[in-house]
Amino acid sequence: MKSDNPAITAKTSRRHARTLAREYYELTKPRVVSLIVFTAVVGMFLSVPSGLPAVPLLLGTLGIALAAGSAAAINQILDQRFDSIMTRTSFRPLPTGTLTTREALIFALILGTASMLILTLWVNTLTAVLTFISLIGYSIIYTVYLKHATPQNIVIGGAAGAAPPVLGWTAITGEVASDALLLFLIIFLWTPPHFWALALYREKEYAKVGIPMLPVTHGRKFTQLQILLYTVLLVAVTIMPFATRMSGWLYLMGAVILNAGFLYYAVRLYRDYSDELARKTFRYSINYLALLFALLLVDHYRVYIHEALQSALY
Numbered sequence: 001m002k003s004d005n006p007a008i009t010a011k012t013s014r015r016h017a018r019t020l021a022r023e024y025y026e027l028t029k030p031r032v033v034s035l036i037v038f039t040a041v042v043g044m045f046l047s048v049p050s051g052l053p054a055v056p057l058l059l060g061t062l063g064i065a066l067a068a069g070s071a072a073a074i075n076q077i078l079d080q081r082f083d084s085i086m087t088r089t090s091f092r093p094l095p096t097g098t099l100t101t102r103e104a105l106i107f108a109l110i111l112g113t114a115s116m117l118i119l120t121l122w123v124n125t126l127t128a129v130l131t132f133i134s135l136i137g138y139s140i141i142y143t144v145y146l147k148h149a150t151p152q153n154i155v156i157g158g159a160a161g162a163a164p165p166v167l168g169w170t171a172i173t174g175e176v177a178s179d180a181l182l183l184f185l186i187i188f189l190w191t192p193p194h195f196w197a198l199a200l201y202r203e204k205e206y207a208k209v210g211i212p213m214l215p216v217t218h219g220r221k222f223t224q225l226q227i228l229l230y231t232v233l234l235v236a237v238t239i240m241p242f243a244t245r246m247s248g249w250l251y252l253m254g255a256v257i258l259n260a261g262f263l264y265y266a267v268r269l270y271r272d273y274s275d276e277l278a279r280k281t282f283r284y285s286i287n288y289l290a291l292l293f294a295l296l297l298v299d300h301y302r303v304y305i306h307e308a309l310q311s312a313l314y
């Protein structure tokens with residue numbers, strides 16, 4: 001029953017506005033986008049020895065975040081029929097009806113347009129163009145075509161998710177460098193173990209909606225082997241920042257420890273599979289990437305950190 005008390009009505013509408021804001025926020029896949037933005041920011045910091053210009057740093061980060069959020073919202077608009085069937089995704093704002101397709105579309109377009117304006121006007125055209133390609137790559141090419149066409153969907157589609165460090169790099173320097181491509185390669189090779197670990201314990205759900213994820217089309221054992229092989233490639237490529245002198249010993253030591261953990265999970269998953277272990281591997285993959293990029297950043301500033309520590313101690 002609707003209240004006639006203005007205080008109660010105002011309180012109810014405030015609560016409603018808060019719930020609605022929360023739903024829009026969820027539409028952007030905030031946790032995934034946070035890590036994506038972090039990798040972009042690390043790309044920015046690594047692109048110059050030190051002293052980043054404030055405008056491209058702040059507005060570049062905002063522009064990339066808005067584009068990734070827009071891409072995530074478009075993905076959910078186009079995927080809502082499948083999302084409503086799979087348990088994991090059935091509580092999202094569109095399947096539950098807390099947001100309409102029209103509301104979600106307007107929101108995605110506002111985010112996308114704001115991103116392009118910010119990047120074009122205050123960052124640079126190259127970053128705007130590459131970000132736009134990533135946005136279309138994930139939200140349309142992956143979501144509409146690749147996802148339903150081939151079990152290699154996430155390998156190819158992974159290029160969009162791997163782009164952010166390059167976008168961060170170009171936001172600061174205006175050009176693509178080989179070091180930026182190395183960061184791209186790291187995320188590109190990380191994506192298959194990251195996703196296939198999840199696909200293993202969600203296999204039945206993907207089979208139910210007819211999405212040809214690798215465990216559905218090629219079976220569990222083959223997927224476990226692919227996870228292991230991609231992890232080996234990932235280990236080799238994550239040594240390259242040290243080999244090319246982009247990063248130093250601190251990074252190398254951290255990377256070796258993180259890699260040992262990933263290899264441990266990949267080998268165990270291959271030898272004695274359980275859904276529980278696959279779940280742990282998936283979680284580990286996320287921590288792995290976050291920590292690896294944090295290491296790249298700390299290592300980049302090790303000289304300054306060392307000096308700051310010394311002056312604090314003496």
Ligand code: HEM
Pocket residue numbers: 031032035036039088154155157158159161162187191194195198286289
């Ligand atoms: C094609 C590429 C990718 C695919 C197919 C993929 C797939 C997924 C899926 C299905 C989930 C949902 C798990 C759940 O609902 O609990 C997820 C979670 C996650 N992904 Fe990815 N991912 C990809 C790329 C990335 C990239 C590039 C990043 C970051 C750099 C990333 C970071 C994360 C994070 C942080 C989560 C956890 C979200 C949470 O806790 O709710 N993913 N990924």
Ligand SMILES: CC(C)=CCC/C(C)=C/CC/C(C)=C/COP(=O)(O)OP(=O)(O)O
Pocket residue numbers: 029032036064067068069071072075079089131134135136138143160161163164167
């Ligand atoms: C800079 C820019 C525009 C980057 C866009 C990159 C981006 C947002 C990547 C997201 C990767 C991801 C969560 C894929 C899963 O989609 P899914 O549909 O397979 O997963 P779901 O079933 O959980 O929806």
